[in-house]
Amino acid sequence: MRISLVQLNVTIGDFENNIRLILDHIDRAKKSSVDLVVFPELIISGYPPRDFLEFTDFIDRCKSSAEQIAKSCTGISVIIGVPIHNPKIEGKNLFNAAYVLGDGKILDEVHKSLLPNYDVFDEYRYFQPESNFHCVNINNIKIALTICEDLWNMEDDPMYISSPMESLIKENPSLMINIAASPFDYKHDNQRQGILLRNVRKYSIPLLYVNHIGAQTELIFDGGSLGINKDGQIVHEMKYFEEDFSIYEFDEKTGLLKNDSKKNVRPGSDIEKIYLGLTTGIRDYFRKQNFEKAILGLSGGIDSALVTCLAADALGPKNVHVILMPSEFSSKGSVDDSLELIKNTGVSHDIIPIKDIFDKHRAALKPFFKDLPFGIAEENLQARIRAALLMAESNKFGYILLNTSNKSEVAVGYGTLYGDMCGGIAVLGDVYKTQVYELSKFINRNKIIIPESIIHKAPSAELRPEQKDSDSLPEYDLLDKVLYQYVELRKGPAEIIAMGFEKELVDRILKMVNRNEYKRYQTPPILRVSPKAFGMGRRLPIVGKYLS
């Protein structure tokens, strides 16, 4: 049996284009004499559809889209993910389903059982978990068809009390097929292959796995669909961060999968993966909303320099416009370095000094501020003036503002709300400052794009004379290590201190993180590249007294 896996980049709720994309690939499969085409989880709606799922109208459109696709399924079988109504009165109103299409209609359906409801996932918000299981038959092959998380209950601390494969294997299937929507993070591809291999080893049958690609606002999908033979050998690994269509030959007699495609190279380092994730994230954010041009403020620091490079790579330099907004506290180097970066990247730029505007604000506030010393209010005011100017250009010319805050800053609240924390999407909000340096080196791997002087200068917000980040924050090397333990690994203060960090430092950092939840609440969506990003996957009270 010839089985093709199709990893697609769909848009949530864009039924017309999603159907067209799916039908095109079914046509292509027919032309390649494919017997079965397999599409990812919820590919008809896009993933995650979130509360669109609460609209009957939305589910009805999913259903009619599936029916329309089924009509094209003659002489070929299709497995495809779609949200459907649960006909029973008891329980949640929906199932996260895989339809088996063939003979021009819906032939069979399977419902997801293990519903991820942690980090960025909210599936139990919508779906009833299935507790009855059956294998599907396609061309007389018995297939254990599961949906994403259904195969994931194999960690040492299993999150669910049962596993659908334990039932399905009793029917002696010849093949496992898993359709997924498994978001990227820089550790995820290895973890995913580990889990899939554990299933193959446990159940001793081959496995085909198909995933989404592309970004849905903050969530990025990396593809990497694959087939694994029962001996644990990976037959063929599909592309990362690109749409792909590949045919696996399944030999019913030997039970072996074969694939003759050219071998794809998996992105190697964490940093390369993050680079691909971020550029995919920027590109799809713009493309899916029909935006073309990005704008950002270039400060002379490394964060905005890196975002300029990522945006130029994602959108093309002609679609990136940067604004230099020096103040009386900006160093000469900041402007010169920025101009060099602009030359190296080929983006366009304007310069708008902010001193006059800043002075007018101060004059207006003088009757109330009187002789109070220059402080946070004046520092933040400069950042807010810059934001107002960037947004004015954005409103006037239809640019979308890119936010340049990095994860270390977002974590400890080192940024100005309604100032440098503005933007349509936060490019580096899930990239620690120490990773910002690594990514910058990656950008410069072939030739210098980001001037060395930008990479080597001491980080500074340049909002008061001689300011350095290290005046307010621990050194980033140390800060990022503690943040990683607290944010990614969710270790408490005693555990972190036991690792050898100073109590005073740990308490100070954790307090900064918890007290600044209110700032993070109002920041743009953050492109998620780590296993624990700020945003939808990390939900904390704003008013709370824990470690604060």
Added chain:
Amino acid sequence: MRISLVQLNVTIGDFENNIRLILDHIDRAKKSSVDLVVFPELIISGYPPRDFLEFTDFIDRCKSSAEQIAKSCTGISVIIGVPIHNPKIEGKNLFNAAYVLGDGKILDEVHKSLLPNYDVFDEYRYFQPESNFHCVNINNIKIALTICEDLWNMEDDPMYISSPMESLIKENPSLMINIAASPFDYKHDNQRQGILLRNVRKYSIPLLYVNHIGAQTELIFDGGSLGINKDGQIVHEMKYFEEDFSIYEFDEKTGLLKNDSKKNVRPGSDIEKIYLGLTTGIRDYFRKQNFEKAILGLSGGIDSALVTCLAADALGPKNVHVILMPSEFSSKGSVDDSLELIKNTGVSHDIIPIKDIFDKHRAALKPFFKDLPFGIAEENLQARIRAALLMAESNKFGYILLNTSNKSEVAVGYGTLYGDMCGGIAVLGDVYKTQVYELSKFINRNKIIIPESIIHKAPSAELRPEQKDSDSLPEYDLLDKVLYQYVELRKGPAEIIAMGFEKELVDRILKMVNRNEYKRYQTPPILRVSPKAFGMGRRLPIVGKYLS
């Protein structure tokens, strides 16, 4: 048996103060010869603790707090809600538990079975649902002890496939006790009493119910704890929006509850409930963060006038500072009306005209904007200048900025991001414009506080000459009706049109709502007073093509 219900206003994660509050009430109960004191769900941690629950350290502190409280439980029994570790490896790591304390220790525990995971609720993110049930025995009385949602599977479209009371009733308990954390909305008290009565009628035993009071950022709890006899008579209803302690006498022989307390008056109209909810929300947001003073911009329109009154009522007029920031487009009436409101409320004020600052911005942008006509960029710029001034005062003097956007504006994106959409908390973000008028009349019920001219003028952002909201939006009467169907009732376009609204209007409004998800993502937390507020309870994709 004498049973006291205690409805408290705790702070999430503030173990020290929460324990103190709980112990004080146990002492009080002891002095009143109470046999059993009942505290609400998760009262030790506060509700909702959200991802604090993912920290082992946090759960350990909950456990040690419970143990500390248990030590005081001699000669008295206590039922109290607390998150605890699930000792089993399989399944989620926690239970949402009720401990039975007595003899100085933890005597018994019950785990929540039905885990709300919709709207603002995320309980399946953390907790394993219990599937084994037992009644607890206290002073030889058999009690069916359940936790909040456990009693809620009685609607016509039940969300769960089983109900714990179906098992518990088989043990012939004499009494139901339900500990809850059931957030307020203006329809919720009636709905809640309806559900509780259905349980009493179905199981024919009396019920004691205890709830939280107070606000946790956006979620507001209204109390209203009560006892119901098996004939469906409400024995005593406790206070709304206030802490309360009340003793119910349970006669084991007759199976009747009695309570001699003075009858409390339940808030009557929806608008009165919303008023109480909003003032509670403001007050607790400030108190729980040790903030004292609020600031807001007073435009001369009804939204900011109403927020001024609500803040003055919640915090005292001396803690409310308003800023008038007239521009060249502000009408004379706007300033005069504002000054009258300031006089009527007793709040303090400053006036900062923005023309000079605005002109400086325009001059700086002139080289790029050239002769392009005055438009959205210039309109938004004024709103952003006002935000920068308000935030400068906020930063300088430690004020917290109150956001004044109403739900109609938030829904259709009629507001300036980083401008009038700024603030620490959005007071009216869950109050439609038509309700803003009703609330204003409520404020004026005894004497005129909000000048009639503010109530009667046509709504305008005053960002360009002769601007009216109705230039850009449908009339609010009509807009709010369509929004209610779409937002609260989640009806799709076909259903709304079938109700008699024009197709063009419906399509236009729904498109505005969906396209402005990106703005709502970056707005402050909204005090939730309706069954479907924007914010944590409504989660939609930003990049999506459904009805947009």
